[in-house]
Amino acid sequence: MPPGILTLAADKVELSPANTGFMLIATALVMVMTPALAFFYGGMVRVKSVLNMLMMSFISLGLVTLLWVLYGFSLAFGTDHGSIIGWTGDYVGFSGIGLTDLWPGYTIPVSVFAAFQLMFAIITPALISGALADRVKFTAWSLFIVLWVTIVYFPVAHWVWGAGGWLFELGVIDFAGGTAVHINAGAAALGVILVIGKRIGFKKDPMRPHSLPLVMLGAGLLWFGWFGFNAGSWLGNDDGIGALAFVNTQVATAAAMLGWLAYEKLRHGSFTTLGAASGAVAGLVAITPACGAVSPLGAIAVGAIAGVLCAMAVGLKYKLGYDDSLDVVGVHLVGGVVGSLLIGLFATGEGQSKAQGLFYGGGVEQLSKQAIGVGAVLAYSLIASFVLAKVIDLVMGFRVSEDEEISGVDQAAHAETAYDFTGTGGGSVARTAAVPATGGATAEPAGKQGKTKKVDA
Template structure:
């Protein structure tokens, strides 16, 4: 055994292996969560946008993404080097802390995957699948990778220079995906029938199943970020559970008070909102802080999902209302509820730390949100003007499952929405099946 291998802790490694698998499971969970929220004519397209993100982001991450995000800083805290491009120099005995570097790289890869997949919810029902295939790798390289370096990479300016805290991804995952989703929603414009037609979830049991898988995977997401089987992981695990619960209850409280009906969709959305908010703060706040963070997210996000109707942007599946708003809440509240027992020294406003940490969190939120929005908007506009990002109107009206993938999720789901399917919209293989 090499000297490097002797530095590997088997307990920490075993936990991070499990956590990595849990986080990867979150993307199929997200696919079900999103798939249940759309109408029957676009279910498979929604699933595919998540699943293909696994493959696309993996290729980008292994070739250059990991090295640029976690390599040695080369440009004032903005980006890493290409020393480990293609995972070169990282053998089985290479160690990051107490775990194999290859495992750490894979764990971080699963974060990048779900962040890209999250964006798809903002443009559900109306994006060209081919354009999405181009967007994901470009976005991962130009948006996610730099932000990951800022927040977690060696020498990254958010952590090392600014001193803002983010334990498990409020900035690189939640705020980045939410701001990017808003940018793409503006590039593509609203769905046909937005604010006119009912666009209700077609399968609420699928939504709840997806939310449950997300919650399950989130324990790996947050507790795994401790990078060890230790007390910090246990605290992050409990905080994650607590915030998901209060997020769910907060959302249902608003629905009951506002609408008179606590809904299944609201319960699933509230849990996710609480989990989003606790992501950056699970390693910084006490259990009491976690309960408040989750409750605040459940209440505020339940109102935020309605902003799209007043401000006229069509965020189809509420990526902005849940992930952007929830991420902002959780990241900022670190500056209020952080306790030194969790952070190792930093304290929030309520524990005698003053306004300094809150100010640092605010700067990080503004910088990351602005960067993600502006770069994503530029990428989206470029793709739209060259390849076209918006699906054809006829395809959108018929449904992307049939027109793009030549499949339908349900035998009865093709003709259940809108006008009859035109001959030109049906792929030849489907015509034969229909005639038969």
């Protein structure tokens, strides 16, 4: 059996039905976040790419689940090997995990912990997909997920959360995924972008969201699911730390939304729904690593700072020339960095650990640890993701053809369209190089319009 599961009778920890039930609910909430992310991203793309954007998230539910059961859980949370990777044979295929075997030091079953962490593994590569909207092959993306979670996510999860992982042993605080999830995904997105290049028409054609109501629905569901993401990460509900994480999640998200909107009003003159949704997600990202270490007042500061800085960061793609389609770098990478580093300033020492930030008398020690964690995950994920994307691009090509990108990835990859504007419902459909500017979508450039090719739906 895995170390720590068997204990002496006198020291035996009993399974807690309350904590187990709480964790099952939290697990379900985190699972909902992946479809929520699909809606959030799906609303932000043009009509011709909606289904592909949804599928780029949904496919992660299938692929990562099987990989996690087969070997991912063992690599991430098995017995430590060299502080780099884990491995426990009983975790392979969940073959050696009994119904009532408890996760070491906790009152919940190993299977419940494994299921909870699975949902984190699923959503992390899905986050990357928003940066690649409109232009990648679905087969190449699916292969990238398989390789990326194996080579990047599983090891990084062990570094940060696994017993013996080098960042865990160093004392880096990451309550629920600022480094392992958001910096990891944001850096990976940047690495892949550098390989696949820009969308056709980037910085020339307007590429507005086709459905802001869909964006708001996705953001609202993400906010809802994030309570399981953060509060559940304490793996129980006995000492109030999970409740602190829950409160801080709400507080920071509210502050970030208001901070983003204030910046947007001062900078552009309007309060936009897209800004409200993006600001909320930026706050959720930033508070994720910090929600067990800061006070609610600290959470307000974390959220407000992240809201403003992420709002500023999303414009960098136009200045620096990289095409981050749906601002994964600007929100998840920047928000993850901000939230992780601010722990070094605002950690009270009265939450998940006794570590104190600079503003609470702890000096720069914790800030230094956080900076090491941020830098290590960012660099590894960026380089590894670039290499993986480059190999895939050389072997099979990562991007769709120019014609397929212009006519729409939905038809090219899925032989479907999200909306039936003809009212005929089914049968064969016309693949057009021009998509009418319906519901906020953007018409293609002049000279590309009017060409049609009939294909079977």
